[in-house]
Amino acid sequence: MKITFLGAAKEVTGSCYLVETENARFLVDCGMFQGGEVEDELNYQEFIFDIKDIDFVLLTHAHIDHSGRIPVLYKRGYRKRIYATHATVDLCRYMLPDSGHIQEMESEWKNRKRKRAGKPLRDPLYTAEEAEESISIFYGVDYGEVIEPAPHIKVRFNDAGHILGSSIIEVWVNEKGKETKIVFSGDLGNKKVPLLRDVTPINEADYVLCESTYGNRIHEEVSDRAKRLMEIITRTIKRGGNVIIPSFAVGRTQEILYELHRERDLYKDEIEFLNNIPVYVDSPLATSITDVFAKHPECLDDEAREYIKKGELPLDFPNLHFTHSAEESKALNEIKTPMIIISASGMCEAGRIKHHLKHNLWRPECTVLFVGYQAKGTLGRKLLDGEKDVKILGEDIHVKAEIEYIESFSGHADQRGILEWISNFEKKPKKIFIVHGEDEAQEELADKIEAQFGIETLIPSRYDVYDFDKEELIKGEVEDKEKFKLELNNKLEEMKLRSEKAFNKLQEILDKKDGKDLTGIMLEIDNINESLMKLYRELLD
Structure with missing residues (x-):
């Protein structure tokens, strides 16, 4: 069994995880990247998996950074089931078409700019109508209900206390007579927050994917x-x-x-x-x-x-x-x-x-x-x-x-809330993957978990693959050449976009002549140039 981290890996948006077992392939969440122009472009990239190979999708909750690319899946041909709680399905009936409407408006505005700049026009990521059509493949389940979406795989949704219908998802996978349990925290809610119920405690798991949005913060009471x-x-x-x-x-x-x-x-x-x-x-x-x-x-x-x-x-x-x-x-x-x-x-x-x-x-x-x-x-x-x-x-x-x-x-548990949730595991997980957070929050939370519970933590990057048989985190999936080429292409596009944004920002600072100390920036540029020259020489060889 393998899991590939396709989003919310050293970032807080674009939640998406691909799980591959000997009997099935499925996604947990398929969220939209949010934040700016670079993140917008990430949403248009090709998925690194073949859509026809996906057997089902599990959706933790309706927020767009977890659900927002489901209409893209549908638009590109996916027609199998998406499992979510009944409340999540009802929320998505409104939220996904609304997201599609925003995509249409943003596309229209950006196309006017592209036209003036002589650049090619682009269709919206998806339309409100396409998003509405995608609701037809959603399948509602109750909290606590155990379902079997594929042979040798069992799933249960538990209340995450984050938003209406939000879930912690337990997944049991049986391979070669051995059962492995993975828990996906989704977004964990605050405790004792009015209106919603508290987070459901989970008492055992082999592996946990744990969010870390506020992994280095303590909320006020x-x-x-x-x-x-x-x-x-x-x-x-x-x-x-x-x-x-x-x-x-x-x-x-x-x-x-x-x-x-x-x-x-x-x-x-x-x-x-x-x-x-x-x-x-x-x-x-x-x-x-x-x-x-x-x-x-x-x-x-x-x-x-x-x-x-x-x-x-x-x-x-x-x-x-x-x-x-x-x-x-x-x-x-x-x-x-x-x-x-x-x-x-x-x-x-x-x-x-x-x-x-x-x-x-x-x-x-x-x-x-x-x-x-x-x-x-x-x-x-x-x-x-x-x-x-x-x-x-x-x-x-x-x-x-x-x-x-x-x-x-905030709808997210703080560091204390996350640690309290982890303390409920009577059977300690072998490993906890720290996801859905920025660097500082992830690193501090990982240190706290290891010190307090003695559980090994891993902080995966986007496209990293964890092989459960080898118990190893692999940087990219080299075995599948086509998949690897897609990963590399996506990373190159992202690097180009981020470089352009950084260059423009630096030029803006220099043009302002605002007296900023640029020594640190100069050293960073030297380091980047050195790395690029090293890569260039290696490619020439």
Whole structure:
């Protein structure tokens, strides 16, 4: 048996793992790369496997960095089953077509630029219609249900507590009379977060793929986040500004609405003040997703279900409004009185949030409040890192608004939560693969796991292959020449794109003559040139 790491390997997007057994080949997740132009290009690359050889797909949850390339699979001919929880299937009915719609809009905008530059035009990665068609091959399963998607393979989905329907997936593979159990953590949720149930403990595994998004961070206490939310909103509204919350349409938006609903008794003064302040959810997708939450009470915690039993809607309150059309969205930026706008996308890379940032980032009385993880290269990450000049929709914006971040709203477990989840394994795994994280987070988490539990950890790169028989992590799959050529070609394309971006950024720094110490950059360039010369000489030989 082998597993190839095709995404979320030393990165937090593009989750995709190819498992090859003696009886079947299957994928766990098929996510979209997110972050910038380079990541966009990665989504167009050829898969390094033959689609007709894939027997089934297991989907941990509906977030686009885990599900977003499933329509690409479908578009290229895949017609077998995609297994996911019922709630995940219902979320994907809305999220994937919405992603397709974004692909169409982005493609149209980029094609205008390509046309002016004399470059060839390109079709969208997939359309809303193609994404909608891909839902036909989804197959819903219950939490705790054991299925057999192929001979000698058993699978069980467990609640990951990350978003509605999110899963930790247990996979049992029987080869040559020997059973091996692999656990895919998916994205692990925070503990004691209102609305959703806690993460399911797993008590045994031979191998674990463990996410590490916040592997080097400890969140503030969940109990403190409502207080901070109220403080930030009240402070901003009193100075006449708007609160702009870039939020993922699934999960964070509903948690914020739930927090505003349930804290009415605890924060009476703030709520009384805010009762006259309109709260707008400016995302048709988030509106639809909020309806899906009502359809799946089995995924909610006891407190949320009690609200429903009493006839209350836990995601609703009198001053809450949902926009539906683009005209309604644009009209919000004409309102002169303070308001709260919750809008997608959560990393500020697409959608209506860009327009709201364009109209509010330059205003010192406003606040942009982040409530979720911001990947490297995204506009959201740039704002969190303190960049004061950003480009939005082709316009230069000087940042004067207050930038805030309530980390405990994140849907990901922090380092303490991940370690606590691992501590539940009564039968210690032989190895834990650290995935879905940036370098610093992965390395610190790996050190903690080895020190605390004595379990060997591995941090694979994209295209690395783990051979379970040899118990060895291989850099690329050399045995399959065609597959290897595809890997190499993909890596060369990525290197070219990243080099071009780095060159342009360096040129921008030099042109500004802003007095930066460039000694470190000069040494790095010398090292790169030396490596390239060495490679060049080897190729000539």
